[in-house]
Amino acid sequence: MSSDVRPRKTGIIVFSARILSVFTGSFFLLMLTRSLATTQFGLWEFITDVVVFASYPTGLLTYWATREVARGKVVGKTTLVLNLLASTIGMGIFLAFALLSYSSIHQELTPFLFSLVLVPLSYWNQATLALVGGYNPAIGAYSLLVSEPAKLIVAFPLLFVFNLGIYGVIVAIAVSFLVQNVAATVQLSKVTTDKVDLSLGKKWLSQPHVPALAGLVAAMGVADTFAASIGQGSTLLAGYYQAAFQVATLVGYSLYLSSALYPLLLRRSETEPSDLFKTSLEFTLLFAVPMAAGSIALASKILYLLSPRYVVSATALIILSLAAVSSSISWVVDQGLMGRETADIEEGNRTKRILSSDLAFVSLANLAYSAVYVSSVFVIGRFTPVTASGIGRFVDYWATSQLVFNAVLVAGKSLRLARRMKVRISRSILSYIGAGTAMGVLVYLLSASLLPTTLTNLDFSLRLGGLVGIGAVFYFGLLLLADEDVRAMARTIL
Numbered sequence: 001m002s003s004d005v006r007p008r009k010t011g012i013i014v015f016s017a018r019i020l021s022v023f024t025g026s027f028f029l030l031m032l033t034r035s036l037a038t039t040q041f042g043l044w045e046f047i048t049d050v051v052v053f054a055s056y057p058t059g060l061l062t063y064w065a066t067r068e069v070a071r072g073k074v075v076g077k078t079t080l081v082l083n084l085l086a087s088t089i090g091m092g093i094f095l096a097f098a099l100l101s102y103s104s105i106h107q108e109l110t111p112f113l114f115s116l117v118l119v120p121l122s123y124w125n126q127a128t129l130a131l132v133g134g135y136n137p138a139i140g141a142y143s144l145l146v147s148e149p150a151k152l153i154v155a156f157p158l159l160f161v162f163n164l165g166i167y168g169v170i171v172a173i174a175v176s177f178l179v180q181n182v183a184a185t186v187q188l189s190k191v192t193t194d195k196v197d198l199s200l201g202k203k204w205l206s207q208p209h210v211p212a213l214a215g216l217v218a219a220m221g222v223a224d225t226f227a228a229s230i231g232q233g234s235t236l237l238a239g240y241y242q243a244a245f246q247v248a249t250l251v252g253y254s255l256y257l258s259s260a261l262y263p264l265l266l267r268r269s270e271t272e273p274s275d276l277f278k279t280s281l282e283f284t285l286l287f288a289v290p291m292a293a294g295s296i297a298l299a300s301k302i303l304y305l306l307s308p309r310y311v312v313s314a315t316a317l318i319i320l321s322l323a324a325v326s327s328s329i330s331w332v333v334d335q336g337l338m339g340r341e342t343a344d345i346e347e348g349n350r351t352k353r354i355l356s357s358d359l360a361f362v363s364l365a366n367l368a369y370s371a372v373y374v375s376s377v378f379v380i381g382r383f384t385p386v387t388a389s390g391i392g393r394f395v396d397y398w399a400t401s402q403l404v405f406n407a408v409l410v411a412g413k414s415l416r417l418a419r420r421m422k423v424r425i426s427r428s429i430l431s432y433i434g435a436g437t438a439m440g441v442l443v444y445l446l447s448a449s450l451l452p453t454t455l456t457n458l459d460f461s462l463r464l465g466g467l468v469g470i471g472a473v474f475y476f477g478l479l480l481l482a483d484e485d486v487r488a489m490a491r492t493i494l
Contacts, residue, residue: 053223146183223370227374231381428485
């Protein structure tokens with residue numbers, strides 16, 4: 001079993017799908033902010049965190065499934081069945097968290113119970129993503145192109161015709177999950193020809209240390225909203241933060257350009273690991289820099305489009321845009337560290353080797369970051385007053401803590417990687433920063449005259465989209481004129 005995975009081709013396919021999902025995702029976010037009160041928006045993000053917590057057990061299985069598939073094993077059907085069985089445990093975890101937390105944030109239990117359906121769908125989704133990640137990441141992109149429009153088609157009437165509020169959001173996400181899962185499973189037919197082997201699950205579970213850490217990292221990575229809401233005793237301020245964070249998340253889509261790095265390193269591609277890493281990092285930053293620059297320059301305008309009340313989070317969006325670039329770099333470094341690691345296939349004391357390997361290091365480093373970051377967010381939530389002036393300070397402190405701790409994390413992991421392989425950084429990255437800065441200044445100056453607040457929502461959104469297009473043309477035009485490496489990359493892509 002094999003698939004054709006090439007770093008730039010796969011990266012472009014996955015990233016292109018994510019860029020298209022920027023439009024669907026932005027529209028969905030606009031629907032949420034326009035149809036939900038801030039506390040309800042924060043509650044939805046809180047429920048999302050609980051679904052992630054409940055999905056923790058799936059990581060004990062999917063972690064190894066990705067590595068097995070990348071190395072040519074056919075374990076798809078076994079992975080799907082084991083995750084379906086594990087989802088029953090997940091539903092129990094979800095109910096426990098819901099029952100223990102809903103009163104602490106002064107919300108009703110009903111939305112949590114309605115969201116229970118998301119748990120088995122999440123387990124299915126995690127299983128397909130794990131198989132896709134090892135076999136061919138482009139499959140995930142194709143599935144996304146189907147599921148994102150389905151989400152909008154379902155959400156619009158539920159939110160604006162039937163006014164179902166958060167219940168409409170839950171149904172739309174459930175439909176999106178279902179469509180994406182079915183589409184991915186169908187495309188994974190070559191890796192689901194195996195017979196269900198429960199003993200394989202026993203083997204995977206016998207080495208739970210690194211997957212358990214990785215799963216804990218994933219859970220802690222989204223626990224900030226949960227911690228802030230518990231600390232504050234409300235989902236109000238989390239709603240203001242999430243408005244900025246969801247926009248900054250779009251900047252982080254650039255990390256999908258490195259989606260081919262992990263499976264290629266696991267397969268021992270003929271390309272030098274250092275060259276693969278350089279290509280992935282360079283390609284990621286080529287798009288991360290202008291997306292961050294645009295978000296920084298247009299922060300208040302973008303949030304005004306979501307809803308005028310969220311403009312107070314503009315400074316937080318600027319900070320979070322920089323944090324998103326840092327997170328993208330962190331992702332590429334993680335792929336470089338874990339992809340070159342062979343401790344899980346070497347003979348001997350496997351557990352001891354794995355615990356001293358980069359597989360464990362990456363999880364421990366990310367976990368340490370998450371623990372410190374989430375704790376700081378809880379403290380910020382506990383001691384920040386819920387006042388008009390306190391809202392801005394709260395989201396700014398929250399965003400700053402994410403940026404600072406993430407930057408420290410990236411520095412530590414990068415030093416580790418530099419000791420493992422020869423890391424070469426392209427000079428073109430300086431060109432990206434220069435062109436991105438110039439583009440940011442341009443769109444900021446143009447926005448003052450092109451985006452007055454007197455426009456209708458439709459006119460404002462169309463002009464904002466046009467301004468983004470102008471910025472993109474300006475940025476890539478500058479690079480094509482000034483950087484030979486970018487011109488060579490463009491010829492290769494085309």
